[in-house]
Amino acid sequence: MSGATSPIALSISCDGVYDHARWSEGPSGGSGETGYVILAYGVSSGTFNTTALANGATQSAVGIFLDAAETQPVVGGATFGWFAFQYESINNSTVGPRVPVGPQASISCPGGAVSIAGNTSIQGVINAHAAGTNYCLTGTFSGQTVTPHVGDIITCAFGAILDGGGSAANAFVGPSANVTIQNCIVQNYIPANQHGVIDFRTNGIAGLNTTLKNNEIRSNTGVGANFEGGSNIVANYIHDNNEEGYACGGSNVAMTDNHIYHNNPSSNVSFGWEAGSGKCWATVNMIFNYNEVDHNYGPGPWWDTMNQGFVVEYNSVHDNTAGGILVEVSYDGTVAYNNVQNNAVMTGNGNSS
DSSP states (O other): OOSOEEEEEEEEEOOSSOOEEEEESSOTTSTTEEEEEEOOSSEEEEEEEEEEOTTSOEEOEEEEEEOTTSSSBOTTOSEEEEOOOOOOOOOGGGSSOSSOOSOOTTOOOOTTOEEEETTSOHHHHHHTSOTTOEEEEESEEESOOBOOOTTOEEEEOTTOEEEOTTTOSOSEEOSOSSOEEESOEEEOOOOOTTOEEEESSSTTOOOSSOEEESOEEESOSSEEEEEOTTOEEESOEEEOOSSEEEEEEEESOEEESOEEEOOSTTOOSOTTTSOEEEEEEEEESOEEESOEEESOSSOSEEEESSOBSOEEESOEEESOSSOSSEEESOBSOEEESOEEESOOOSOSTTOOO
16 A cells, blocks of 8 residues: 555444454455554444555455454454455546436437327337337327337437326336337336336246336336346436336346436335335346436335345445445445445434444
8 A cells, every 4th residue: 555544434333242443554354453443332433544545545444353252342352353344435526327317309219210109009000010120209108008029129209208197007018028218208107016117027027138228217106117137227317206216137237327316205115125216136247337326215226135246336326315225135246436425314124224
């Protein structure tokens, strides 16, 4: 390490047994410890030095000394048990979406796309064409549910809306794979909890490799978007959905550059069960990078059970009522370089604070 040391104030929640915390200027493992802090039971604070690295980041580690039996904390004990804390400063300009989110006027329908005007039956037109067709939607479509063919690409001209009218459950559903939906506004649908407005996952309607790009999914019940393995979820604005913004499972899902905001807005669904920004289960090699996740009533992004090999980097996660980033009964993941602040402002079931 190089450079001068500087203090960082940390709050540590102790469980009433492991209450001797020690700070270190070295990496986890014990080298370079330079002092210890005695913390009271409950929640206490300590100031810990961190050392500037050559690349401008800072690093430290916090842990506890235990007796030889590893049952009681003692000053200068035989065993050092690390909290595995690491702090690295990052430039805030590197976190969150790198591109404009939601529908964009600059996104146009591809040449040769089949045009579908407002309140025409989208399904009727799709049924009259082969799989893998490009479609261009213009205007407003009320109360429609669409089951695309394999490989269909559905682009909304800027301002086009699919409106469930408070009666239709889904806007788009599987089981077709390799479907792309982009630049659409999807609103006022009423799926049940754990079911998606755009749903390629539940109730036998799974479809792999879904691409959702630059959509605005807003003001629906249930889940904004529910998707399976191989899906690519990019630059969507997912907000004000009654339960949560997204849900997913499977291998090689990628969520990048999305804004996931203010879901479960009326706190109608318990975030101790499933609500807030979104939850994924049993994923393999999922990527969740460069998203902004904020002001959800519940936790930020949540990996719930049997997730393996996930990468969660360069996200801005802030002002969610429960924990910022939740990883539950999962392994071999990387969570790094995120800006996580002002979360867990409420206590209660489901709050990791």
